[in-house]
Amino acid sequence: MPEQLVFAMEVFLNGLMAGVLYALVALGFVLIYKASGIFNYAQGVMALFAALTLVGIMDGQVPFSHLINAVFGTEIHHFGWHLPALLAIVLTMVVMIALAWLVNHFVFRHLVNQEPIILFMASIGLAYFLEGMGDIMWGADIKKLDVGLPQGINSAIDEITFGIFDYGFFIDNLDIVATGIAALLVVGLVIFAQYTKQGRAMRAVADDHQAALSVGISLNYIWVMVWSLAGFVALVAGIVWGTKSGVQFSLSLIALKALPVLMLGGFTSIPGAIVGGLIIGVGEKLFEFAIGPMIGGATENWFAYVLALIFLVFRPQGLFGEKIIERV
Amino acid sequence: MFYREAGDFKTSYAEDSQTFPIKFDRYRYYAVLVIAFAVVPFVINDYWVNAVFLPFLIYAIAAIGLNILTGYCGQVSLGTGGFMAVGAYACYKLMTSFPEVSILIHVILAGGITAGVGVLFGLPSLRIKGFYLAVATLAAQFFLVWLFNRVPWFYNYSASGQISAPERTVLGVPVTGAETAPWAAYLVCLLFVTASALVARNLTRGMAGRKWMAIRDMDIAAEIIGVDPLKAKLSAFAVSSFFIGIAGALFFSVYLGAVEVGEAFGINKSFLVLFMVIIGGLGSIFGSFAGAAFLVLLPVFLKNLLVGGLGWPTDLAAHLEFIIVGALIIVFLVAEPHGLAQLWRVAKEKLRLWPFPH
Numbered sequence: 210m211p212e213q214l215v216f217a218m219e220v221f222l223n224g225l226m227a228g229v230l231y232a233l234v235a236l237g238f239v240l241i242y243k244a245s246g247i248f249n250y251a252q253g254v255m256a257l258f259a260a261l262t263l264v265g266i267m268d269g270q271v272p273f274s275h276l277i278n279a280v281f282g283t284e285i286h287h288f289g290w291h292l293p294a295l296l297a298i299v300l301t302m303v304v305m306i307a308l309a310w311l312v313n314h315f316v317f318r319h320l321v322n323q324e325p326i327i328l329f330m331a332s333i334g335l336a337y338f339l340e341g342m343g344d345i346m347w348g349a350d351i352k353k354l355d356v357g358l359p360q361g362i363n364s365a366i367d368e369i370t371f372g373i374f375d376y377g378f379f380i381d382n383l384d385i386v387a388t389g390i391a392a393l394l395v396v397g398l399v400i401f402a403q404y405t406k407q408g409r410a411m412r413a414v415a416d417d418h419q420a421a422l423s424v425g426i427s428l429n430y431i432w433v434m435v436w437s438l439a440g441f442v443a444l445v446a447g448i449v450w451g452t453k454s455g456v457q458f459s460l461s462l463i464a465l466k467a468l469p470v471l472m473l474g475g476f477t478s479i480p481g482a483i484v485g486g487l488i489i490g491v492g493e494k495l496f497e498f499a500i501g502p503m504i505g506g507a508t509e510n511w512f513a514y515v516l517a518l519i520f521l522v523f524r525p526q527g528l529f530g531e532k533i534i535e536r537v
Numbered sequence: 538m539f540y541r542e543a544g545d546f547k548t549s550y551a552e553d554s555q556t557f558p559i560k561f562d563r564y565r566y567y568a569v570l571v572i573a574f575a576v577v578p579f580v581i582n583d584y585w586v587n588a589v590f591l592p593f594l595i596y597a598i599a600a601i602g603l604n605i606l607t608g609y610c611g612q613v614s615l616g617t618g619g620f621m622a623v624g625a626y627a628c629y630k631l632m633t634s635f636p637e638v639s640i641l642i643h644v645i646l647a648g649g650i651t652a653g654v655g656v657l658f659g660l661p662s663l664r665i666k667g668f669y670l671a672v673a674t675l676a677a678q679f680f681l682v683w684l685f686n687r688v689p690w691f692y693n694y695s696a697s698g699q700i701s702a703p704e705r706t707v708l709g710v711p712v713t714g715a716e717t718a719p720w721a722a723y724l725v726c727l728l729f730v731t732a733s734a735l736v737a738r739n740l741t742r743g744m745a746g747r748k749w750m751a752i753r754d755m756d757i758a759a760e761i762i763g764v765d766p767l768k769a770k771l772s773a774f775a776v777s778s779f780f781i782g783i784a785g786a787l788f789f790s791v792y793l794g795a796v797e798v799g800e801a802f803g804i805n806k807s808f809l810v811l812f813m814v815i816i817g818g819l820g821s822i823f824g825s826f827a828g829a830a831f832l833v834l835l836p837v838f839l840k841n842l843l844v845g846g847l848g849w850p851t852d853l854a855a856h857l858e859f860i861i862v863g864a865l866i867i868v869f870l871v872a873e874p875h876g877l878a879q880l881w882r883v884a885k886e887k888l889r890l891w892p893f894p895h
Contacts, residue, residue: 330811339863
């Protein structure tokens, strides 16, 4: 087999793995958009905030220590404990649920029936707020996150591919785990949405707010629940991305990676987020591999958008989005 | 009392449809112009020009541009930063290729080039609507910034990858480069702002503006009554990009002087200008000014208060600024989703009747 083709296959596999990671972020977008019509730009920052909180809790950092020190002239930093990862994850989830309640109670409850653009701007405001909040609570330095996920090259795949092609593929263990987690998450979300009472209520709200309200579904409860779910997805994405590249500001930029995935898959479709993620992941990696070197490299920033744009011109609602019906 | 239409008789159609129907407003407008042109240049210093006036004026142009597209024509765009970069790089290439031509002409030409690019990226708007379009315009943002970063021709093969404005003069007075006097830079920007606002105001209340608004309110209905969506949308993209291009050119040549594209025209710029438009008020020229002023002054004010007033470390102040800006945006949207322009409108309505309640 020619060498280039083997390389391309490795790139393809890595693209699939990257796509799964994008899909993880995109899932949170889809959940909120479906249930409340809010295009939640803050999803990426929520992932950052969740990861920061997780690291902070695990290391026993004192929240707002920088601010407290500046105001009162004290010198506090840490409580001096180290929590096990599982407990810290549970505690972080509690924080995310509290955040969901706050967001619903103070922001979006007051913006019901506003135009989508206003909701979108409010979510950008929320993103700014959370970004500053995360930094002030836990400090802006780059942190290492280690909750025990395996990392490094997967030697089994390396050996098998070496046996077949004389060239070992580099596949990160973390990516394989992330794929498993994403699959679990999607299955879990689908089961939740289809078979539980809360899930059905969520879908009812997504279909029609007023009708759902009239049959006795509490909108506030459902919205807090959806934001908590999105917080959970953000936490998972934060853990995976944080383990991969450290917990730092750039983590919030994964939202920008998720947007073309959403466009491609459709804003309202959970399978769309996954398929879109895979197409974008593979597409941008292969493009960078094949064409990138010829035109100066670093094409990954924009190629996903252009790819999604081309798809959209032929299917304006995305691959799996609900068909747009316009009435006058 | 003096803020009344009563007694101010209009005798021609032109008078009847003027922008400021109330005499007091009209005089106030002239007074603002006179002060801005004839008084401010003599009293401002370097700090005020660079921290407040230049960013305000330049962002006001960009906000007017985006307001035409988003507020009047209803097409949400997140590509403002990219289009500003087109204006900046077009201006740079023109300045270095034709040094003998006036900088003012270069800035306008840069706006024209940006208009062309804007039309190109506006083409998908004929198929794609709403948020899908908003995200699609991000393609312009990322692609354009990448292009200016990676193709050396755009930055004249300079080693640093930056572009820096050579010195150019208007009537013998330098307005770009290191020798620029604060008042000269201010006046150049003010000139463009005034012209932009005049053109934008008159476009938006004429036939073009009515077509845009029809498309915004419901594009299918607009098409049925004979508005060509192709022409209306693309002309909105063109006019909007023209203003944004001018803003980008001024931002680079007069304000910053030297620019690194990813830093100066990144995605944050797109959001900033969109915030200005939303906070100022969609579909209002005055709103563009109000929004620009608000978001330019707020960080300056916060920085002076927290760092200068309370003596906190700058990194802490920067994070707090994020929190406060984010919170204020949310508070604003909750309290007055139609922006500062709506507050202004309400205030004017009340003033007309004052001191009577009805």
